[in-house]
Structures are given as C-alpha cells and as structure tokens.
Amino acid sequence: MSDIASAAVFFPEKAAVYQSSFQQVKPTSRLVLTLMDGSERTFRVPMRVGRILQADLDALPQSASEAVDYIDSLQRRVAFSYLVDVLSRRDHSTKEIQDKLKGQGFSPSSIESAVEKARQSRYLDDARFASYFVDERVRRGWGRIKIEQELQRRGVDPAEIPGYPEEFFDEQSDVERAAALLARKSIPENKPFEKLVRHLMSKGFSYSIARDAVQQRLCRDS
Incomplete structure (x- = not known):
C-alpha cells in the first residue's frame, strides 16, 4: 500500500x-x-x-x-x-x-x-448491575414482572442473577409494596376493584398480588 x-x-x-x-x-x-x-x-x-x-x-x-x-x-x-x-x-x-x-x-x-x-x-459486571437494579426498583415500588421486563430490555437474563428471585422477592413483602402504592391513590367510585388491580398490574405486580392488596385496601376502607 x-x-x-x-x-x-x-x-x-x-x-x-x-x-x-x-x-x-x-x-x-x-x-x-x-x-x-x-x-x-x-x-x-x-x-x-x-x-x-x-x-x-x-x-x-x-x-x-x-x-x-x-x-x-x-x-x-x-x-x-x-x-x-x-x-x-x-x-x-x-x-x-x-x-x-x-x-x-x-x-x-x-x-x-x-x-x-x-x-x-x-x-x-452484569450480575452486580442486575442486583443493584432490582434492589433500587423494589425500593421504588416496582413489581417483579416490570423489573424482569426492564432487565431483559437491558440484555440481562433474570435467571442468571445469583439468588434470584428468592433473595429479592417474597409474597408478603410484594403485597406490602403494592399496598403502599395503593395508599397514595383514592378509591375510584366506579369499578374500584378492577381499576385498582389494573393500576398495580401496570406497575409490574402479578394479578394475585394485586388482587390481595386491593382486597385488603377495600376491606379496610369499607
């Protein structure tokens, strides 16, 4: 050349x-x-x-x-x-x-x-990144489904995170986080159960977690 x-x-x-x-x-x-x-x-x-x-x-x-x-x-x-x-x-x-x-x-x-x-x-270090990401999103009140979707969008397989999901989630704490989100919302006059469940599911909570949290809120307020 x-x-x-x-x-x-x-x-x-x-x-x-x-x-x-x-x-x-x-x-x-x-x-x-x-x-x-x-x-x-x-x-x-x-x-x-x-x-x-x-x-x-x-x-x-x-x-x-x-x-x-x-x-x-x-x-x-x-x-x-x-x-x-x-x-x-x-x-x-x-x-x-x-x-x-x-x-x-x-x-x-x-x-x-x-x-x-x-x-x-x-x-x-994807494992380090993912561990911090999950902890931080849990503190924000995100549900497991939304967290996993965001991890996958960032190229991280949740199954490859050490200790996942047992060390990050349990049903009782999930319900408590969902309830904390509901505490900041007023109860709709029309179809409150359906609307509040949809709201929690949009935040990444499973139907069963959303259902339990909404039932607790409606029972308490009634």
Whole structure:
C-alpha cells in the first residue's frame, strides 16, 4: 500500500450535530488519506476520535498500512476511555454499554475490545448491575414482572442473577409494596376493584398480588 501524501479530517455540519441529539446514532467524522499514487482512503470514525486526529495529524504514520493500525488502536483506546466515563456516572449492563458505543460510531472491533477489557477490570459486571437494579426498583415500588421486563430490555437474563428471585422477592413483602402504592391513590367510585388491580398490574405486580392488596385496601376502607 502506498505512503500517505496528505491527511484531512472532516466533520458533519452543525445542523446535523444538533439534530443528532434526538437520535440514537451520532454523526461521525471522516478521515481522508490521500496516497502517493493519487488514490484516497476514507475512514468513518467517532467525532471524539476525529478531534484527536485533527489535533495531531503528524502523529499518523506515513505508511498507509501502519496508519490503518494506528486508527484502529486509537479507536480502541478512545472507546475504552468513553466507556469508563459513562460508567463513572452510573452502572450499566453490557448491552447498554454496547449500544452507547455503537451510537457514538465506534467500530465493532473497538467495541468488543473495550467491553472485554472492562469485564476483565470488573468495570462491567452484569450480575452486580442486575442486583443493584432490582434492589433500587423494589425500593421504588416496582413489581417483579416490570423489573424482569426492564432487565431483559437491558440484555440481562433474570435467571442468571445469583439468588434470584428468592433473595429479592417474597409474597408478603410484594403485597406490602403494592399496598403502599395503593395508599397514595383514592378509591375510584366506579369499578374500584378492577381499576385498582389494573393500576398495580401496570406497575409490574402479578394479578394475585394485586388482587390481595386491593382486597385488603377495600376491606379496610369499607
């Protein structure tokens, strides 16, 4: 492969960057290498990678093949740095992190590298994430069904959580949490049983838990 004659980084228009704030996938920058034989090689890289390249284009190797390896290595480093920054704000599941990296425009190989390194360093741990997620949602008053649906949406199988579900749920505490939610609601005048049961089921409680909690509330208020 020919040596590099020149290199330039191009960024998307400001309007495209602004619109991307409402999208899952961000615009990427372009690194264009012009080779000695007159041909061009174009690379799509995340904007944060493009800014690093633009700031120091002289760091690019003059050999095109070595430049490709340099760009790949840079993407891997920046992907891992971005991953650590995201996790410093809150814990994420592996799937959430993969989606965020993909949305930034990182290559599949750099995503795989960053995720594997994070797992080895224990920055990423789906079991830890899931355990905290369940505890926190239980404190919010969520029911088991809704919690499991949200875990699955985040790429976590509840069956793989150590001690799940016995260490997180029991029927009596579920009824108590459902009752606490009902305590903040007034009793509808029309079809109170059906409406209150539907309300609790929308929060992720099973029909049997919702039924028991509503019956207790109606009996007490009657």
